[in-house]
Amino acid sequence: xxxxxxxxxxxxxxxxxxxxxxxxxxxxxxxxxxxxxxxxxxxxxxxxxxxxxxxxxxxxxxxxxxxxxxxxxxxxxxx
Numbered sequence: 001x002x003x004x005x006x007x008x009x010x011x012x013x014x015x016x017x018x019x020x021x022x023x024x025x026x027x028x029x030x031x032x033x034x035x036x037x038x039x040x041x042x043x044x045x046x047x048x049x050x051x052x053x054x055x056x057x058x059x060x061x062x063x064x065x066x067x068x069x070x071x072x073x074x075x076x077x078x079x
Contacts, residue, residue, distance in 0.1 A: 006056030006066065013051045022047065022067065024055055032057065034065040045070060 014031070015023040021033050034055050036047065047053060047070050054069040 005059070006068075007059060008068070009055050009057055009065075010071075011053060011055055013047060013049050013053060016049060022053075024053065024065070024067075026055070030062075032063055032065055034067050037066045037068050040067060040070070 009026050011024040011026040011032075013022050014025045017023060017033065020035055022035070024032050024034050026032065032055065034053075036045075037056070040047070047067060052071040053067050054071070055065040056068045057065040
């Protein structure tokens, strides 16, 4: 399946499982497991719990996905 066939959905990283799998809570409340895509591994982009991410989900198996983008977080700002 080509990367263009994936459906892009935004969510938040809730947990890091073993083997590089992340648990993502989507904006609609559904929980899926996802892995980093190849370019994120190549450029060593770190994803930690609490980050907002964009996940590419296959229409054939909506329980698994690829993390394709990490949005800028406001971790350094304290209130």
